Amino acid sequence: MIDVTIANFEAEVIEASMQTPVLVDFWAPWCGPCKVIGPILEKLETEYGGRFKLVKVDSDQEQQLAAAFGIRSIPTCVLLMNGQPVDGFMGALPEGQVRAFLDKHVPGEGELVAEAEEAAAQEALADGDTETALERLRQAVQADPENDDARFDLVKLLLELGEDDEAKVAFAPVIAKAAGVRRLDSLKRWMDARDAQAEVTEPEARMAALDTAIAANKRDFDARFARAQLLMAYGQWTAAMDELLEILMRDKSWNDELARKTYIAVLDVIEPPKPKVAEGQVPPEDPTVASYRRRLSSVVLS
Structure with missing residues (x-):
């Protein structure tokens, strides 16, 4: 439990809530109900083991903070996450109700x-x-x-x-x-491609046969999709997307938009984890993913 003033509010509440939910307890020394709920909050902070942070604001001493939160009676508790108030309650609630309130928001x-x-x-x-x-x-x-x-x-x-x-x-x-769930669907499409590849006994011969079929009929979308799946199975991602784009440029809606959905699946699979950046900054996008997203948009919206 930390006593917060206007001087340390930004660091102890706003910045801290970017990482961990912060429960702000607005109280005053003369407030009887405040003395009831205070120990309950402190007990739960210990019990929850760092899953939320408790801070206290003396409403008499920090009237500017109380006014900023529109505090009309005490005790009032406000929960902040990611720098913003998300919920709150007034009065000295029983421990069970406070626990239920926390469990709605605090990670397990x-x-x-x-x-x-x-x-x-x-x-x-x-x-x-x-x-x-x-x-x-x-x-x-x-x-x-x-x-x-x-x-x-x-x-x-x-x-x-x-x-x-x-x-x-x-x-x-x-x-x-x-x-x-899109990313899970993307994994399923990748696994389907690998299962399809596992049934191919001679991959090089299969690829050659697909190339021949496509050369004879550029609208042989079944052959193009089979080729894209084979490329996916072997991790040749950009080549797979290039093949899927060939389908999209000729028929965006083919087979219930199978080419577009599979293309998005590839983007999900190859996109690296986003690095952490400072608040307000946008993490850089992988250049390959960015390029192929633009190509997809260009074709789909044309």
Whole structure:
């Protein structure tokens, strides 16, 4: 628990809330209900183990802050996340109601563990340590099975390492919702391409046959899509997108927009993790991804 004034409000509340939810308790020494809820808040801050930060503002001493938040009675608690108030309550609520309020917004223990493991995995990947990254991502998914970003990264890395069977096992818990979650759908399309490639006994001969079919009929979209899938399976991403663009330039709606959806899947798969940047800044975009996004927009909107 930290006492906040106008002097340290920016650092202790606004900036801190960019990383962790901050609960601001507006109180006064003469306020009886404040003395009731204060210990409850302090107890929960300890119990939640860093999942939120508690600060106290003496409304009598810091009238400017109280006015800025429109405080009309005390105690009043305001929760800030990412620099903005998101919720609050007035009065000395029972512990159970305060806990329920916090649980609506504060990340669970599993979520925090998953975020830490995910960050560690990305650091390991940056250092070229795929073994550590893989283990960290497994831990992230285990800690928070609902974390689709961690699961995406785990399945993606397994596929990159050629561990298709384990990738399918890791993907199985979310397969039912994949059609409604774009990045998961993108993984499914990549896995479908790899499964299609696995049935090809002579890849070079298959590619040559597809090239021949396309040369004979540039609108043989089945051949073009099969060629794009084969290229995806072997990680030849830009060549795969080039082939998909050939379909889009001739027929944007072919086969329920299969070419466009698969093109977007490739972009999702090849896009590297966004680096952390200072507030207000936009992280740089991968030049290949940016270029091929522009090409897609140009074709689709033409």
